[in-house]
Amino acid sequence: xxxxxxxxxxxxxxxxxxxxxxxxxxxxxxxxxxxxxxxxxxxxxxxxxxxxxxxxxxxxxxxxxxxxxxxxxxxxxxxxxxxxxxxxxxxxxxxxxxxxxxxxxxxxxxxxxxxxxxxxxxxxxxxxxxxxxxxxxxxxxxxxxxxxxxxxxxxxxxxxxxxxxxxxxxxxxxxxxxxxxxxxxxx
Numbered sequence: 001x002x003x004x005x006x007x008x009x010x011x012x013x014x015x016x017x018x019x020x021x022x023x024x025x026x027x028x029x030x031x032x033x034x035x036x037x038x039x040x041x042x043x044x045x046x047x048x049x050x051x052x053x054x055x056x057x058x059x060x061x062x063x064x065x066x067x068x069x070x071x072x073x074x075x076x077x078x079x080x081x082x083x084x085x086x087x088x089x090x091x092x093x094x095x096x097x098x099x100x101x102x103x104x105x106x107x108x109x110x111x112x113x114x115x116x117x118x119x120x121x122x123x124x125x126x127x128x129x130x131x132x133x134x135x136x137x138x139x140x141x142x143x144x145x146x147x148x149x150x151x152x153x154x155x156x157x158x159x160x161x162x163x164x165x166x167x168x169x170x171x172x173x174x175x176x177x178x179x180x181x182x183x184x185x186x187x
Contacts, residue, residue: 014160014169019079020048021067021098021107022059028093028107031056032083034161035129036068044136046118049129055087060132063105064120068134069096069112072157073170079159080168101138113145113156 015034022029035049046068050057060066071079082092096109101117108115118134145155153171160169175181 014162017071017079017159017161017168018048019069019071019082019096019109019112020050020056021069021109022056022065023063023105023107024055024059024087027087027091028098029056029059029087030082030092030095030107030109031087032079034163039133045121045133046116046136047131047133049126049131051129057130057132059105060120061123065103065105066118066120066132066134067106067108068116068118069109070114070156070158071109071112073159074157075111076159076168099140101140103137106137108140113142114151115140 016036018033018036019030020033031050031054033048033050037047039045039047048066048068050060056066078095082095085092096111098107099110100107103117103119106117106119108117116136117138117140119137120132121135122133124131124133141151145152147155154174158171160171161167162169
């Protein structure tokens, strides 16, 4: 197998997709985000990287809170829409039905099977993006998406993104239990 050198714009492949919600001024705004990751165990921290030009950033800076909603496959058109249009020019507050947890300025989406409300811990200034690191203050799941009280990825049916081909994908099949399947491996 030959390795082919790719461009320096390497991507994590695939990327999970979320919808970040913030209150900008007095209005809820949403945007699709592919650059997201859990970054700390205790306290539970999540990071989202948003280009500095995004309208949503000002709301996160202003209020120090944001919501992260994980959409299922049925929301792919709405997810794409909130990634295509700017909240500066388009009111996206009515695209989804929202709810609040304990945080006033962390809007979450009722139609999403899994959501988190986050309090801003740090905003890291990067060359083209701002990396917002938030502490997960509350997580909410639809009861239909749980198996034995835990989120079930097949029931959540999350969306992933591949770049540079710019395609949305669904999650595949279960292939093994983490921190277990490799126990019998030998070299």
